[in-house]
Amino acid sequence: MGEFKPPLPQGAGYAIVLGLGAVFAGMMVLTTYLLKRYQKEIITAEEFSTAGRSVKTGLVAAAVVSSWIWCSTLLTSSTKEYADGIFGGYAYAAGACFQIIAFAILAIKTKQMAPNAHTYLELVRTRYGRIGHGCYLFYAIATNILVTSMLLTSGSAVFSDLTGMNTIASCFLLPVGVVVYTLFGGIKATFLTDYLHTCVIIVIVLIFAFKVYATSDVLGSPGKVYDLVREAAKRHPVDGNYQGEYMTMTSKSAGILLIINLIGNFGTVFLDNGYWNKAISASPAASLKAYAIGGLAWFAVPSLISLTMGLACIAVETSPNFPTYPDPLTSFQANSGLVLPAAAITILGKGGAVASLLMIFMAVTSAMSAELIAVSSVFTYDIYREYIDPRASGKKLIYTSHFACIFFGLAMSGFSVGLYYGGISMGYIYEMMGIIISSAVLPVVLTLCSKDMNLIAAVVSPILGTGLAIMSWLVCTKSLYKELTVDTTFMDYPMLTGNLVALFSPAIFIPILTYVFKPQNFDWERFKDISRVDETEELVQADPDIKLCDADISDEEQPGETNSFISDNRKK
Template sequence: MGEISSSGVTLISQGTGYGMLIGLGILFCGVILLAVRVQKLYLNEDSGQSEMFMVANRTVGTGLTASAVFSSWMWINETVFAAVNCYRFGLAAPMWYGSGLCFQIALMAVLGVLAKIRVPYAHTSMEIIRMRYGRVAHVVFLVLNLFCNIFGCASMILAGSQLIHGISGMHFVAATILIPIGVVLYTAVGGLKATFITDYLHTAVALILIIYFTLVILTHDSIGGLHGLYDKVAAIAEDNYIEGNFQGSLLTMKSHDAIIWGLILKLGNLALVVMDTAFWQKSFATEVKATVPGYNLAAIAIFGVPWGLGTVIGLAARVLHDTPSFPTYPGEFTQQEVLSGFVMPYAIQATVGEKGVVAFLVMVFMALTSTVSSSMIAVSSIISFDLYKTYINPHASDKRLIRVSHLAVVFHAVFITVFSIILNYGGANMTWIGYFRPILTGSGIVPLILTLTWSGQTRLAAIWSPILGFVTGLTIWLATTKSMYGTINLQTTMEEAPALYGSLGSTFTPALYSVLISFYKPYTFDWRQFLRIELVETSLSDSTDEKATSPGDNTANGTDTPQKGAGVSSSSSSSIADAPTTSESDLNNLQHPFDDATLRQLHRWYRIAWVMWIVLVLLTFIAWPMPLYRDYIFDRPFFTGWTTVAIMWQFIAVVLVVLYPLYDGRYEIWKGAVGIQRSLGRVFRK
């Protein structure tokens, strides 16, 4: 197939591109390493311990959780490709983009708080699978989880590298190599808590730039504000007819292609969240009272990013693409350039100029490195905990696990870089990967959810339902492609209808398979089995130092973290059996590490999480967009109100995931600042 062409119009020099990637990588690496040092010296948080490295001692508060989840979910798709799809399908696409992001995060709030109730010491979602179903199911879900992480991370690096290559002329391979380099160091050293901190910084910088781009383009003389944008889009309607839209208008919610694409997005994003152990780890890392509000704040905040930014920039690009200020003028803005993501940088160049493109590159860097760091810590935990400790060295010490985790981060960075390069030279792009990913990984969603929610799912069902679901989805995808387009190749498999049907088959048929197989040989799982999972054991040489900072020391940390040894089986996580064979008497001796008051609080949060999820689904899937899916083109007042609310949502996001985390973590910030001040005072007195 050959290398995909992502060449666009060069907007900045190669030197600027190299300088930005290298400089930003060094800057963020230095900031995070300093933050990790402050944590260790003044906040008793040592990333040299595996509980801290993998799940941040389970003490992360609401604000930082919201910011970290928001950042991990603010992929390059939500910014760059929201504008692309608004340009392609009209203003319906950014709305569907927003609705395709938030319900998955709200669902993870449900699963996260339920995991705290039933598996209080879990480290990865794969550990839960192994505890309940044994080795074979564990391997099946390991493969699915690694595929999810690999394709998700690689697709982001691929898209970012193609963008950087297109606008700066930097070689694609160089951009692909430079993106993960800085991330490797601070992730390997700082672990999950370092990704929480860097996620906050990414979120703050990216949201400021998103608001800046939205407002500066909207108010530019060539656009003329909300009224000017509406009038100009209406004026070019005849030359910008969109097939499948009501009257071909960009200003209608009745867009066939947008809604089909939105459904594919929802299924793909559901797989990216539920099948990505990084989102599970962030929920494991939170305090008892932080999981549900933290995840739901992120779910609400994320909606405004693609909706506001995509609407303004996508429509502005339609207005500008035939004017002398547009970089491609007088040539055509080709479909290949559009699909490669150049809608946003070209619109910025036409309005803000080269300085704006440099700022755009910063925003892309924020989105990319956040995704890569989250993927690295997830994969390193899988390799160190689910592979190394489980199958290679069951008696590995805490220090050995940390060493393996560090090596796993480096290995994943090298592997994902090479894989991204292979995808590029193989001809893949974001569209094809986005359509294939839910078919590949979506089959594990329902069985994984049922692992925590249904005691009747059997081991055979957990093993075979995702395999059969994937085969079903793949068969539907390829057969539909062949039936509709006569041939199967890269282009025909990127068509929306076959991808949607395949995604639906892969995602939902495992529910049927699971029920049928479970009824073949019924079995009821005893949830108390999950209490056999413990904290990672630490070496005896470290025990003295850890007494003051143990994640189970409620009084030292002032949190509701479960207390180790409160009736939990003395066997470590490495001794989990391949099947639940503990006798009834042994199970009766197990005691939940949370007290009754904490468990009541968790059950209350669990009910709240379900209510929030149902409300978000009904609101963003049905009550809001569906009444607008009719023969209606927005008039100027409605468009003005619509876009104003979308922009206001961006400011709400700043409050929820930038300002609130500062307030929520004010005591830790003050404690760290005082510690630094005292240390500097001692240095100067000398």
């Protein structure tokens, strides 16, 4: 078996993690200071989590794309192309694109029915009380934990493989810069940095594409890539593909991935408060366009990177410059995310390794920033404000948001280290997420779209669904492979079974429970009772010259007008 030796020194890994992290943190601190100094903006609790509720279409779309570009977007899509052929990469992209576009429906309804909300859990609490709130609080936090742990485990693994950097160190250092700039800028920081991160990732993707298909001395044309991939299929035909070919859209494994992707990613979008944060922060006119544009724009990223680097890795595996020459990548190495770096190193040398590291760093930090804001909003408005201090001032709430960001960053670093020692890979978490969380997707949708679903149906159906999904997953594994291990539970059919049961079982439970325990007939106007935070104390403390009247902080105030009103008041 060919060993994958790090092409870069450890210093390169630490330079990117600490150096670029410090650059982004410094940029955000400076931006926050300039906005406060010249635009008279004050980072209040509301501003920290909602950015004035007036962000325009372009920034929201860029943030959606950036938040949805995980390490798996770049690495798993390329791995699936490498393992299953051209249908593998397409299955990944197509399976994770529709959810973002579909979420636009919930984004619009949230802006219409609950203009003062901070999280979707506030809507659940208003409709179903504390019992329902506690149930969905678990699913929201579980989603954030699974997504963040996947980001850190995959990111640290790539940095370790390419630079020899200590995996434990990268797990703890990767979040540092993100936590700092999120603390200073709140969700506005994520919008601004997401835009820059997305630009960098897309530029590197295009460099790879033009190099592989136009200018490379190793490949350099679509025809040469095609011929080399066809030759590779003769050396090691793909099991389950038409005639063992890579160049086919008939692939059993890729078809299963498409279904798992479609099912599992409903949970990671609809239950991740980060996407609700962006919907709440958007101006009412921007929500639909931003999510539709963001979903379609994101589709191009995994489609192109997998078609480029997945096929390139197959094509160059016999090149003397290939990292594991004369052997191809093992399935373990491929599932660890080394397909893209291996192809980049073979074609571009050390420059390809640096470009790969930059992409992964951008993907980890931008997506993790959204997770930090999501968790801080949930902790601040759904735990602290609801159960600890209902009369908390805006000043207390912003301190609580800061505490949540720091605590979550540290906790997830530790959790990711545990996953590393447990041998749990990025691909395993990615496919298993749907089994754990997808049972709550349909109830969350119906919370906003059906007035009939009652408390019993809302609480019991996701719990039953998750229990049945885990049971189906493990029973299928045991019956097919006779033992329960990480490898056997990661096989296609058990994962497919668990994901299908998780998403669709509530469609059976909800109508039955709603009929048996009577429809709720919920009054949608109650969502308008959700209130904003009284920020009088922190606004006056920030600038004693501000003159406030009741209209400044009333619930009827139009979204995004608080800071501009204050600025106008000062001029008068």
